[in-house]
Amino acid sequence: MPDHPSIAQHYHERTKYNPKTLTNHELDWSKQPVPFKEYRIGxxxxxxxxxxxxxxxxxxxxxxxxxxxxxxxxxxxxxxxxxxxxxxxxxxxxxxxxxxxxxxxxxxxxxxxxxxxxxxxxxxxxxxxxxxxxxxxxxxxxxxxxxxxxxxxxxxxxxxxxxxxxxxxxxxxxxxxxxxxxxxxxxxxxxxxxxxxxxxxxxxxxxxxxxxxxxxxxxxxxxxxxxxxxxxxxxxxxxxxxxxxxxxxASKTQTDYPVIPDGELLSYLxxxxxxxxxxxxxxxxxxVAERSNQTAPSQEDKYNFPFCLKVPTSTSPIDWGEHLGELEKTILKRRSTRAYSGAALTLDELKALLDFTYQPQSYIDQGLDCNPDYFDLGLIETFIAVSAVDGLEEGCYYYAPKAQELRQIRFKNFRRELHMLCLGQNLGRDAAVVLFHTADLAKAVAQYGDRAYRYLHMDAGHMGQRLNLAAIHLGLGVSGIGGFFDDEVNEVLGIPVDEAVLYITTLGRPR
Incomplete structure (x- = not known):
C-alpha cells in the first residue's frame, strides 16, 4: 500500500528538499536544452x-x-x-x-x-x-x-x-x-x-x-x-x-501505484x-454544476486568531496610467532581483503590493478585469514573514484577503531562518518581506483529484507574477523562489505539516 492517499501527495513528499539529504546536482552543460521549439515548415x-x-x-x-x-x-x-x-x-x-x-x-x-x-x-x-x-x-x-x-x-x-x-x-x-x-x-x-x-x-x-x-x-x-x-x-x-x-x-485520484524510481516521478504524476x-x-x-466559479466561495478567511494583532491593508490602487500604458512598460522591463540591501519597505508599499495581487476589484476603473480567471483561489493561503517594514512589527502574518488585513501569528525576526530555508540564498535573509503561498493538498486532491497539483501551482505562479509587476512598478526588488526546505517553512510559519508550500516570493530594496 502507498504511504500517501494520492500520487500528487506522494510526489510532493518525495520532492521535498531536506537539509540533511540535499546534494548538489552536477549539470551537464553539453546537454543543456534549447529553450525554443522551431517550426521550419509552414x-x-x-x-x-x-x-x-x-x-x-x-x-x-x-x-x-x-x-x-x-x-x-x-x-x-x-x-x-x-x-x-x-x-x-x-x-x-x-x-x-x-x-x-x-x-x-x-x-x-x-x-x-x-x-x-x-x-x-x-x-x-x-x-x-x-x-x-x-x-x-x-x-x-x-x-x-x-x-x-x-x-x-x-x-x-x-x-x-x-x-x-x-x-x-x-x-x-x-x-x-x-x-x-x-x-x-x-x-x-x-x-x-x-x-x-x-x-x-x-x-x-x-x-x-x-x-x-x-x-x-x-x-x-x-x-x-x-x-x-x-x-x-x-x-x-x-x-x-x-x-x-x-x-x-477533476481527474481521478490514484492511490494504487508502484514504487517509482527517482527520475520517473515527474512523468508518472x-x-x-x-x-x-x-x-x-x-x-x-x-x-459540473452550473455556477460562476469553481466552488461557492467561503465568506470567511481560513485563519482568524482571536487575540492577534490585526493590521488593515485597504489602500488606494496603483495607478497604471492612461490606457494601462504604465502596466505594459512594467511587464516589458520586469527583471528578477539578484540581491537586496536589507533596508525596510514602508507599510504603504506592502499594502499596495497586496492590493494589486489580491483585490482586482480595485482596478475596474482602470480597465482591468474585476474577476480574472484562476483555477481555484479558495484553496490557496498566504503567509508573510516580515523582517523590515516601517510601521509593522517583525514576525509572521497570515494575510486575510476577504477581510483585507494582516493577522500576526508569530513575534520575532526570522532573517536567520529565512536564509536557511531558502537553501542559503541571501535573497531570503536580506529581503524585507518573504511571502509564502500554501495549500491544504489533501483538500485540493479531494476536490480535483491529482490534477489539483497542476491547478495549485499555476494559480500560485499567477499571483506571484502580479506581485512581480507591482513591485517593479513601485521601484522595489522582487524574486520568486521555487527551491526551499519545505518542512522548515512550515516550522517557521507555525502551520500544520500537511499544509503544502507552493511558492515563495521575496520582496525588498534592491542592492
Whole structure:
C-alpha cells in the first residue's frame, strides 16, 4: 500500500528538499536544452511591424497590432545577455522562468478570422512571429477535447500552453514539475494583464482530455504535454463579452501505484493527473454544476486568531496610467532581483503590493478585469514573514484577503531562518518581506483529484507574477523562489505539516 492517499501527495513528499539529504546536482552543460521549439515548415506571419501602436490604425492593422502586443507582452523576448558557462546568449522573456529555462511553449488555434486562416500556429518568440504549420479546420476537435466548453462556442482564437519537460528537468530533476507549472502561472498572469491592455478577455480551461489536445497539436507525448487552454474573447465584439465559466475539472485520484524510481516521478504524476479520452465526450455543463466559479466561495478567511494583532491593508490602487500604458512598460522591463540591501519597505508599499495581487476589484476603473480567471483561489493561503517594514512589527502574518488585513501569528525576526530555508540564498535573509503561498493538498486532491497539483501551482505562479509587476512598478526588488526546505517553512510559519508550500516570493530594496 502507498504511504500517501494520492500520487500528487506522494510526489510532493518525495520532492521535498531536506537539509540533511540535499546534494548538489552536477549539470551537464553539453546537454543543456534549447529553450525554443522551431517550426521550419509552414507560413510565417511576422508580428514585429505591428509592435508600434500607431494612432489611426484600422481594420486588419489594428487587429494585428493587438495580437502582436498581446503575445509580446505575454512571452516575448525582452533582453539578450551573454553567459559565462557556454558563451551562448540567453534571451530573457516578459514572463520569468526558474533558471531561465522557459519550458513553456505557446500555440494559437484559429477558428478562421480575417487575419488568421483556420489552423494551428506556433508562437516563435525568437523572431516574434506566428508559424502557421497546419491549415485544416481544428476548432471542432478542440471543442470536443475540452468537453464543449461554452467559451469556445463564441470565441475565434484560443491559446494553448504546453511544456517541454526536459528543459526544466535537466536542472531540477523530478521537482521540475512544480517549477513548470509555476512558470506557466507567471505566463498566465501576463496573458491576463496583456489581454486587458489589448481588449481581450482570456478564459482559462483546465479540464480537457490531455492526449486528445496533444494529438491535435502533434506533440510528442513522451517529451511534452498540454498544460492549459485559454479561449481568447475579443472584447470589441459584443458577442464575445462572455459570462464566467468553469475553469477546472477533476481527474481521478490514484492511490494504487508502484514504487517509482527517482527520475520517473515527474512523468508518472503528469500521466496520472491527465484526463483520459472519452468517446462522444459529454458537455461540460452536464459534468459540473452550473455556477460562476469553481466552488461557492467561503465568506470567511481560513485563519482568524482571536487575540492577534490585526493590521488593515485597504489602500488606494496603483495607478497604471492612461490606457494601462504604465502596466505594459512594467511587464516589458520586469527583471528578477539578484540581491537586496536589507533596508525596510514602508507599510504603504506592502499594502499596495497586496492590493494589486489580491483585490482586482480595485482596478475596474482602470480597465482591468474585476474577476480574472484562476483555477481555484479558495484553496490557496498566504503567509508573510516580515523582517523590515516601517510601521509593522517583525514576525509572521497570515494575510486575510476577504477581510483585507494582516493577522500576526508569530513575534520575532526570522532573517536567520529565512536564509536557511531558502537553501542559503541571501535573497531570503536580506529581503524585507518573504511571502509564502500554501495549500491544504489533501483538500485540493479531494476536490480535483491529482490534477489539483497542476491547478495549485499555476494559480500560485499567477499571483506571484502580479506581485512581480507591482513591485517593479513601485521601484522595489522582487524574486520568486521555487527551491526551499519545505518542512522548515512550515516550522517557521507555525502551520500544520500537511499544509503544502507552493511558492515563495521575496520582496525588498534592491542592492
Amino acid at each position: 507560413t510565417s506571419f511576422d508580428l514585429k511591424p505591428y509592435l508600434t501602436n500607431e494612432p489611426g490604425a484600422i481594420d486588419k492593422d489594428q487587429e494585428w497590432q493587438r495580437l502582436s502586443r498581446l503575445l509580446f507582452c505575454s512571452y516575448g523576448l525582452t533582453m539578450r545577455i551573454m553567459t559565462t558557462m557556454s558563451g551562448d546568449p540567453v534571451y530573457l522573456r516578459a514572463a520569468p522562468s526558474a533558471g531561465g529555462l522557459y519550458p513553456a511553449e505557446v500555440y494559437l488555434i484559429s477558428r478562421g478570422t480575417p487575419i488568421l486562416p483556420a489552423g494551428l500556429y506556433s508562437y516563435q518568440p525568437q523572431t516574434h512571429s506566428l508559424m502557421h504549420f497546419w491549415d485544416s479546420e481544428v476548432w471542432s476537435p478542440l471543442q470536443a477535447a475540452c468537453f464543449w466548453h461554452p467559451t469556445l462556442d463564441a470565441t475565434q482564437i484560443a491559446l494553448v500552453i504546453t511544456a517541454v519537460f526536459y528543459r526544466s528537468a535537466w536542472r531540477y530533476q523530478d521537482r521540475a514539475y512544480r517549477r513548470v507549472f509555476l512558470d506557466t502561472g507567471h505566463l498566465l498572469g501576463n496573458v491576463e494583464l496583456a489581454s486587458a491592455i489589448n481588449d481581450y478577455r482570456p478564459h482559462l480551461i483546465g479540464g480537457f482530455m490531455d492526449e486528445a489536445v496533444n494529438r491535435l497539436l502533434y506533440l510528442d507525448s513522451e517529451q511534452e504535454g498540454v498544460l492549459t487552454v485559454v479561449a481568447l474573447a475579443d472584447l470589441l465584439d459584443v458577442r464575445q463579452n462572455l459570462p464566467l465559466a468553469p475553469t477546472a475539472l 503528469h500521466d496520472a493527473s491527465s484526463i483520459p479520452e472519452i468517446p462522444n465526450p459529454p458537455l461540460l455543463k452536464d459534468m
